Amino acid sequence: MSRELNNTLYQSKSEHNDQELAEHQETNKRLQRLGQEVLKLEAKAVNSLAERIGDNFSRACRHILSCTGRVIVTGMGKSGHIGSKIAATLASTGTPAFFVHPGEASHGDLGMITGADVVLALSNSGETHELNAILPRLRRLGVPLISLTGNPDSTLAREATVHIDIQVEKEACPLGLAPTSSTTASLAMGDALAIALLDARGFTAEDFARSHPGGRLGRRLLLHIEDVMQTGDKVPQVTPGTLLREALLEISHKGLGMTAVVDSTQQVLGIFTDGDLRRALDQGIDVHTTEIATVMTQAPQTAPPHLLAAEAAERMERHRINALLITAEDGRLIGALNMHDLLQAGVV
Template sequence: MTPLSTLVEQLGAQEAAADERLQGLGRAVLQVEADAVAALAGRIDAAFSRACHHLLACRGRVIVTGMGKSGHIGSKVAATLASTGTPAFFVHPGEASHGDLGMITADDAVVALSNSGETDEINAIVPLIRRLGVPLVALTGNPGSTLAREASVHLDIGVEQEACPLGLAPTASTTAALAMGDALAVALLDARGFTAEDFARSHPGGRLGRRLLLHIEDVMQTGERVPRVGPQTPLRDALLEISRKGLGMTAVVDEQEQVLGIFTDGDLRRALDRGTDIHATRIEAVMTAAPQTAAAQLLAAEAAERMERFRINALLVVDDAGRLVGALNMHDLLRAGVV
């Protein structure tokens, strides 16, 4: 009978061998796909430029189409184009033959993805696309295919092998198609002068959109919610104002609402450490004079960076004349999703 310890050792060795095989396959897949993408760089030529010019000249929308796995890639390519300044949407080629072809107009351009270039559903609608007179940019792995021959421009996305060990599942070929789609989108982005602010306007719900679109005036506290006291106010009363407004500070302003200073929780701790009498002391004696301020039109993200740089938790917001118009603290920025 084989000792239990020997069985455990054998099982452990089998598991280690299985793990090594899994890891080896993972590395091999990544290498095959990396090689496939790297090979595309040598195919960025005059055809790529012509494809870009066709898409730049499009007065309508770029219609992206593809079947099966190429369809999934095409959907992502359409989304990337749309979010980077090239209006685009995906049309399923099977549905196109049953009415959705009406989505394509004479002002549009079409990008078709098919690794074989012989996808029946796509080739069935090519004559109708050509009849509309719209440019057809084909991404295939077969330059001699029907789709490649019929296209206005053909971009070769062929790969030497799939990463699938059976050579069957679309892997390296779909990665290559995705990379070429990204190359088109980024080239068009640059040609259009598309900026980070433009990108943010397409992504108002995302973190970048909030950082580039939200201004201080969109998130600051205003009116009666802003704590403020005069310079002669006893420290005791200033503390009551801070407690009522809940911002952890109060502005100190003159009769014209000009900002003279700020008094924060930190100032209170320092005052108490010095043994300050909160009943007899006026706020002007313990406030921080000439505090950091910001204009309401400043980006909220810039306000967050300023607060981090000066290690403060609040900013007073002033107009061009230095009058108090609002207040902003880190909690306001957190609620707005800026930080």
């Protein structure tokens, strides 16, 4: 093959690669522009809701606060998915709630709704057939109906005890078809209701933790030192006259990286840690003849058993220690805790 032909083929391939790269970059830019436009449109939709939070929002909150039953959230399609999330948020922030599918409601699930409940119905059009079909039953029950719709003149809006307008200017979908801005607005208004109710109920972080015992927050707010500390024979302890080599055996057997030093009444006199051992060895201490009282750290950090485990972790980090002795009110040693125990408990 001639040199000229080789050069022609190379140039052709190079031009083809350059074209592919240019098309790839243009596609990336278009994807990025579309993503940015969606976020801007949805942010605008949410921002516009703030102007519509007024008396109807307050009335909706008061109906829910005076409810002796549960908040029944319902919605069809995408509104149903949003409604399910709103129900979960309400339930986890102090307002008992659950989701009922409107299609199933007409086939028996209406029995889940009682006269002591409040119904929160979501529909962008306000004309969802499955929702409107159960309105007569809700009227007979006499339950307050709070509707979130994008059409204040719709059937659902007119039938509601309280209507909250969540109308959006346009959907973020370029076809104007897929529920995007409207579902984001519904979700945001649901969050607004949940947080307003949370504050009105005086709901605390501890209350939140009680409904989230399996989560990290729950463990941090519910677990106390007494729930995770080592007790009994698992607690390393020696008396002041114990030789250093014997104390090291106690540390090794108990596996907490330290030992407490106590008197005959279990009063804490000191602690001996891995750090103390390094310092003792640097000073040329003889482990066979030295008593632990001469190398221990006096007045060590201690904590009561009722202290939150998370607070114990913060104290250990603040004082740069890996272990903590747990004492009763009278100063007696009753347990021990190290960072590994807190890690295992999921506190840190």
